[in-house]
Amino acid sequence: MVRYRVRPDAAAENERLIGEVFEELAAEQPEGFTYQSMVLSDGVTFVHVVDGDSAALPTSAAFQRFASTVGDRCEDPPQQTSVRIVGSYEGRTA
Numbered sequence: 001m002v003r004y005r006v007r008p009d010a011a012a013e014n015e016r017l018i019g020e021v022f023e024e025l026a027a028e029q030p031e032g033f034t035y036q037s038m039v040l041s042d043g044v045t046f047v048h049v050v051d052g053d054s055a056a057l058p059t060s061a062a063f064q065r066f067a068s069t070v071g072d073r074c075e076d077p078p079q080q081t082s083v084r085i086v087g088s089y090e091g092r093t094a
Helices: 008-028 061-073
Strands: 002-006 033-039 045-052 074-080
Touching (some): 061 074
């Protein structure tokens, strides 16, 4: 899990770049991992969660664009934390 806080004026750009990563993942459909990105209710704190083999992310052109500039958008830099899933449920239809 990675968590960071961007400057308020950079939040929309951060979301746009994240969207490009998900568009590329949808087109290429790499296997072996799940990836989620969320923004907290403050609109500037982002959380990314990867489960499984995330080796496909660094090879993604969209992810490289996102990652190479994320530090420029941040007020609080990305902090990576390992987590252990205790339970998960994927019951939503959309």
